[in-house]
Amino acid sequence: MTIGPEIHPRRARPLPFVIAWLVMLALAAISLITAFLGLGHWAPVVQFGIAALQTSVLFILFMRLKGPPSLKWVFAISGFLWLSFLYGLSMTDYSNRRGWPPLYTTSGPGFEAHQNGP
Amino acid sequence: MPASATLRPEIQFATLEQQGDAAQLGMWVFLVNETLFFGALIFTYFIYRISYPHEFAVAAKDAVLWCGSVNLAILLTSSLTMVLAINAGAQGERRAMKRWLLVTVALGCAFLLIKGFEYYQDFQDRVVPVVNFATKPGEGNAGELFWVFYWVATGLHAIHLTIGIGLVLYMLWRIRRGEITPAYYAPLEVVGIYWSFVDTVWLFLYPCIYLVGRS
Numbered sequence: 001m002t003i004g005p006e007i008h009p010r011r012a013r014p015l016p017f018v019i020a021w022l023v024m025l026a027l028a029a030i031s032l033i034t035a036f037l038g039l040g041h042w043a044p045v046v047q048f049g050i051a052a053l054q055t056s057v058l059f060i061l062f063m064r065l066k067g068p069p070s071l072k073w074v075f076a077i078s079g080f081l082w083l084s085f086l087y088g089l090s091m092t093d094y095s096n097r098r099g100w101p102p103l104y105t106t107s108g109p110g111f112e113a114h115q116n117g118p
Numbered sequence: 119m120p121a122s123a124t125l126r127p128e129i130q131f132a133t134l135e136q137q138g139d140a141a142q143l144g145m146w147v148f149l150v151n152e153t154l155f156f157g158a159l160i161f162t163y164f165i166y167r168i169s170y171p172h173e174f175a176v177a178a179k180d181a182v183l184w185c186g187s188v189n190l191a192i193l194l195t196s197s198l199t200m201v202l203a204i205n206a207g208a209q210g211e212r213r214a215m216k217r218w219l220l221v222t223v224a225l226g227c228a229f230l231l232i233k234g235f236e237y238y239q240d241f242q243d244r245v246v247p248v249v250n251f252a253t254k255p256g257e258g259n260a261g262e263l264f265w266v267f268y269w270v271a272t273g274l275h276a277i278h279l280t281i282g283i284g285l286v287l288y289m290l291w292r293i294r295r296g297e298i299t300p301a302y303y304a305p306l307e308v309v310g311i312y313w314s315f316v317d318t319v320w321l322f323l324y325p326c327i328y329l330v331g332r333s
Binding site for chain 1: 198
């Protein structure tokens with residue numbers, strides 16, 4: 001005897017999850033390759049963009065953000081909202097500091113030694 | 119008589135469905151806290167990385183790239199096996215559920231083993247601040263900041279993963295007791311949400327640690 005209704009029966013088909021997993025592995029490989037392409041300041045942008053994309057797949061599909069109860073979205077979005085407050089308010093301090101971020105790009109403490117190698 | 123035959127919602131819930139929804143929402147509230155916790159840590163990392171770009175690039179070259187990359191693949195795969203276990207649980211395929219959960223535990227343990235090997239390598243490379251650290255040419259004092267972040271972030275992540283492994287083992291124990299059934303598998307679902315969150319943390323730690331200063 002089953003007591004109470006079934007809770008959100010999941011689709012039995014594993015294919016969408018397997019495809020999502022393969023896509024995430026491919027994205028991880030792309031992220032790794034970008035580290036060696038000499039993209040400069042764009043490298044972290046691309047790499048964290050890929051991480052954000054992978055996270056979206058995990059959140060929506062694997063962590064079942066898609067599906068009832070839809071109140072989950074409120075909690076998930078609130079997390080990123082608070083995170084943006086944390087980053088935004090902290091940056092009001094750093095962005096108003098003199099000499100930050102440091103302007104050196106091809107020189108600076110330790111850079112010459114780095115260029116010369118160990 | 120299996121425990122599932124007497125499955126009733128807790129007194130404060132009208133139905134098992136409502137109880138399952140509340141459990142999921144509770145986990146999401148916890149994950150909001152975790153997001154802020156790891157988010158603040160990564161923010162600190164970025165402040166220092168922007169302040170000392172070259173020193174961080176030099177220091178990060180000592181991070182063992184293959185360990186971080188293989189571990190990323192392992193965690194992504196473990197998220198798949200976890201979700202397959204939940205699907206099997208929802209379909210009442212008890213044997214498949216247990217099998218996928220065991221694979222998930224094995225992948226989690228593999229991650230920790232590789233991480234342990236990496237920590238050993240790090241110790242050999244003398245990149246353990248305070249305990250065994252040698253400043254490399256070009257990294258200056260700021261290089262040590264990178265390694266402080268590395269140990270704190272990966273250590274916290276490893277603790278979270280260990281807790282996750284413990285939770286999956288607990289689920290296996292509950293399955294054995296007949297407490298996870300197609301009628302009520304919310305505990306397994308909640309553990310799955312936690313497991314994938316730990317995976318997402320590594321998705322961000324990976325570029326922070328392993329992809330810096332490679333080109």
